[in-house]
Amino acid sequence: MQQSKSLETAICEKAAELGFAACGIARADAAPLAGGRLHEWLAEGRHGDMIWMAERAHHRESPAGLWPEVRSVISLGMSYAPAADPLALAETGERGRISVYAQGADYHDVMKKALKALGRWLAQEAGCDLKVFVDTAPVMEKPLAEAAGLGWQGKHTNLVSREHGSWLFLGAIYTTLALAPTGPSGGGCGSCDACRTACPTDAFPAPYQLDARRCISYLTIELKGPIPEEFRERIGNRIYGCDDCLAVCPWNKFAAAAAANLAFAPRAELTAPELAELLALDDAGFRHVFSGSPIKRIGRDRMMRNCLIAAGNSGEPALLPSVEALLDDPDPVVREAAEWARERLTSPRGSP
Structure with missing residues (x-):
């Protein structure tokens, strides 16, 4: 023993x-x-x-x-x-929000x-x-x-x-070893419902249940086609993943950034990227910027789609030239997202 x-x-x-x-x-x-x-x-x-x-x-x-x-x-x-607040860029329309986990290696x-x-x-x-x-x-x-x-x-x-x-x-x-188990840690969520309340797209139909089809992480990372219009406005400026349900968890007050593996330290260019710069990337540029990042896995076209949704939500007319440059993009999903974003930027009070 x-x-x-x-x-x-x-x-x-x-x-x-x-x-x-x-x-x-x-x-x-x-x-x-x-x-x-x-x-x-x-x-x-x-x-x-x-x-x-x-x-x-x-x-x-x-x-x-x-x-x-x-x-x-x-x-x-x-x-x-993270050392910084994952929700800090929520109201910064001209910049995209990348989930904390994808800002480093x-x-x-x-x-x-x-x-x-x-x-x-x-x-x-x-x-x-x-x-x-x-x-x-x-x-x-x-x-x-x-x-x-x-x-x-x-x-x-x-x-x-x-x-x-x-x-x-x-x-x-x-x-194949028969090791002695360490056993459960105990603890739990109690009556707290902060994560479910914080979800912008109501992705939790009940406690401990997730409908991925409504989750912003799924919509911006796993979904290959157009993002359903019912979720676009609620995505805000999130261009890769979403931290909202994690960031509001009260147990995070015990999580010390000093304990984080240094490999996951955020890269400066991924903490608050400018949408205009991202929208200008071709495939080679995308691969260069996101080399060594999990973001590279979704490919340039999906990232353009996400950035266009964020641009359409930004309320920033200065992004219109960047959006219009993608109206003739070879990818049909990118073209559709560009049309949506242009409509939003030119008629912000109209229907999305």
């Missing part, structure tokens, strides 16, 4: 050395309700165009569904707690490198088989992290930590 305990302690100590702010262990079957909730969510169509969620649901519903040999899950979190790359390093160390120490995952794999990171004691899923469905608030990137290591 002492040896097993020592190994678990060593795992979390090694994780801390590699830049993880949170570490916990759960049995592979520690989140038995997650699969059923996933299938209910999919059946209601709340995943929108994220077809990959449904295509690999059988892998995602439980760790054993993905890898039958798994016995334990090591859940890990890296802090990206691509977390996929940073997390995967650290997870692989921890995995190599563990394999050498314990002679086990293992697999490492960030969020591109069919893994239910949040229920597993809750079972491992990293926090709990809040009413906004994201993980909330006592120490790190809402600002944790999550990763997991599946292993």
Whole structure:
């Protein structure tokens, strides 16, 4: 027992050395309700165009569904707690708002490198088989992290930590080792409903439920076609993601920016980008500006669509030339968004 305990302690100590702010262990079957909730969510169509969620649901519903040999899950979190107020640019129409998580280095790359390093160390120490995952794999990171004691899923469905608030990137290591679980952390949201109240598009039909089709993060990142007009005005100047439901969580008062991994420090050009400059980017320019950023994954056309929606909401006539320059863009979604933005800027009191 002492040896097993020592190994678990060593795992979390090694994780801390590699830049993880949170570490916990759960049995592979520690989140038995997650699969059923996933299938209910999919059946209601709340995943929108994220077809990959449904295509690999059988892998995602439980760790054993993905890898039958798994016995334990090591859940890990890296802090990206911001030093500045994520909502500070809400009324700055000529600038775009980028979600805090995307203002620094691509977390996929940073997390995967650290997870692989921890995995190599563990394999050498314990002679086990293992697999490492960030969020591109069919893994239910949040229920597993809750079972491992990293926090709990809040009413906004994201993980909330006592120490790190809402600002944790999550990763997991599946292993054949039978490790002793750390157990849940306790805590909860109580009567607080701040996250749901703050959502601009009413994306939470009930506490602990998310309709991704109404979520600004989904609309600006995952959705490939035109953004539905009913949401455009409420998107405001958000051009990549949305932090509102996370930023208002009271537990964030315990989240120290000093605990954030330095790799996620915001790049100056991404903290308050000017819409006019972004709207002028061609494909090569887009790739240059967003090199090393998770934003690069959505491509230039989707970013132009988002920036045009923000321009249309800006009330800034000075952005009209930048908008009109995209009326003949090769991409039809960009052209439609440019027409919408022009109409908004030339007839701000008319129908959007």
